Amino acid sequence: MFKIIKENERVISNWSGGVTKQLYIYPENSEYSKRNFKFRISIATTEIEKSTFTKLENVNRVISILDGKMELEHIGHYNKTLNKYEIDRFHGEWDTHSQGKVTDFNLMIKNGNGDFFFKEINKDEVITLCDKDAFGFIFCIDGSLCIDENPVKKGEFFITDNKKAVIKNRGKIFYGYIEK
Structure with a gap:
């Protein structure tokens, strides 16, 4: 199984500090607002200087910056500054505040595990997406990439149940996994 989600197929919603563009949600008939998802991957813009993250019980979160710089404060845990492509992993039930106008990439996993990483592709290569x-x-x-012989352009999202992916051409990617 694989799918390519193009930019014009994203589900867009407003939140108090900006806009969220959902890349993928699983199960596919679930809704973020009902919190009935197993995992959700999205891009969000924060258009205000300071914001508070929505508390999400039993959700592991992974976040990175696509544009801008974000100061994160996980109250009672730690503070962290994220620059472009840097990643933070934290629990959704933490009280989390941010400072900075950014565009970020988010992975939310409910009652499960997963992660993602940044990589610059400079030559054709095989990437291990997961080992489980x-x-x-x-x-x-x-x-502009070719993933498993499928063209994938800037801003597009590729999801599969294969453990490895053959990537051709050059580009910058986030790649990762979510355990079933």
């Missing part, structure tokens, strides 16, 4: 029974994904940040 999991969904693997690639988000094309920049460039």
Whole structure:
């Protein structure tokens, strides 16, 4: 199984500090507002200087910056500054505040595990997306790729149940997995 989600197929919603563009949600008939998802991958813009993250019980979160710089304060845990492509992993039930106008990439996993990483592709290569029974994904940040013989352009999202992906051409990606 694999799918390519193009930019014009994203589900867009407003939140108090900006806009969220959902790349993928699983199960596919679930809704973020009902919190009935297993995992959700999205891009969000924060258009105000300071914001508070929505508390999400039993959700592991992974976040990175596509544009801008974000100061995160996980109250009672730690503070962290995220620059472009840097990643933070935290629990959704934490009280979390941010400062900075940014565009970020988010992975939310309910009652499960997963992660993602940044990579610059400079030559054709095989990437291990996961080593378990999991969904693997690639988000094309920049460039034009060919993933498992399928063209994937800047801003497009590729999800599969394969453990490895053959990537051709050059670009910048986030790639990762979510355990089934």
